[in-house]
Amino acid sequence: MMREVAIIGVGMTKFGELWDLSFRQMIIEAGARALEDANIDGKQIDAMYVGNMSSGQFISQEHTASLIADHAGLVPIPSTRVEGACASGGLALRQAVIAVASGIHDFVVAAGIEKMTDVMSEQATGALATAADQEWEVYAGATFPGLYALMARRHMYEFGTTEEQMAMVAVKNHSNACMNPCAQYHMKITVENVLKSPPVVLPLKLLDCSPITDGAACVVVAPAEKARKMDRVPVLVAGTGQASDTISLHSRQSLTGLRATVEAARMAYKMAGVGPNDIDVAEVHDCFTIAEIMAIEDLGFCKKGEGGKLTEEGQTEIGGRIPVNTSGGLKGKGHPVGATGIAQVVEIVQQLRGEAGKRQVKGAEIGLTHNVGGTGGTAVVHIFKRGD
């Protein structure tokens, strides 16, 4: 990287069905918390990148980057919306990191937001499906759970992954969410609850799926030298990687992993000079339980096909070999699509600072975030390190 970059402030709203909060209120609440955490004033912000998948479909409002700059009192700074379906937040962070690393800007806000519950849940599901190929997937009757069910079935067929192992991902993430005040669900579930929940697209049941959520999250990106002058543990962005793949699942040779994840991770690990065994804590994109199993394999925490087993052994729990989704993940914390990639960073920064409370992974020094768009047409991976 041209110059070292750090995250100096993080903030988010509670995730959930926030009927009393508008899009504008949510982003301002998250932004104000991030600036307060960074101990800087709005006047110091040079630019903003906003991750937002589909405000047009969810609240009939486009041009949200300008709207946010306006309502945050930040005009005339440059404000840019970044879209990569459910990876929009991760992409916004990457743009902010590149902007600071290049020296063009010093203080940049990377934001993420989605207001999903102002429409009926069928409309929200339809809006999410626009991240798949409309002409050749959705046309045939595919939905997002449908496409992930296709991956789940193939993973079960090739590696013997079981519905119980998938259920254990949901059980773990709900358990972690109970310790996160910002999470949508504070409700423990059992493997049996998951297996007996209503079928969505079998083999995936309702409790294998992440929910529809409102939420916003913001982080402040700055040169590392500024972070080192602050009176707290600096958290550096050690690596960033992004990759693309075919938009439709049927165009890929492998249906049991995401090539975009593998490529983005390779890029991020190389830049950070670390490998999968060095990661102490990870937030991965568990839009469906099978997605977490594939992610931990694709990120190299175990061999391809062993993600179910790693989960069953408890290795991804807090206290395990590689704690995954300590925040509750998309499943337990909620999945406001554009905000997800930024909320993952909020969790990792809190973990590396030692501020994660009951969810704290002891001695965490290196953390990873992994954010996926659609069925893997986009993936983005970031690696963070304590800078002290």
Add this chain to the structure above:
Amino acid sequence: MAAPRFWREIPNRYNLIGTKCGNCNKVLFPPRYICPHCRRMGKLEPYKLSRRGKIVTYGVVHVAPEGFEDQVPYVLAIVELEDGPRLTTQVVDCDPNEVKIGDEVELVFRRIGSDNEDGVIYYGFKFRKV
């Protein structure tokens, strides 16, 4: 989906016409406008695909998207055609519990779905077990 957007793809959807690259000989479906392997050096031509293939993976849809509600439960699958390309489709005329990976299937012409607002009905390919 607006009607012109559907009509545009009718030849491909009704007759399963994809593209073949004269440079690398790969058969591509859905049809493409540039060969992803050869890019500008590719030579794409229309290619009528075989109507048989086998199931690579499948799921059983219980919560359907708009326009498909009356069809649940239905089998959503990825089928690999004998010519190589794969497509997303439904497997019909069978008990969803009797579908397996590797099953041989053939194309049938069926109603796909309907646009609830305009009342337009869409037709195209589905597959059934051989």
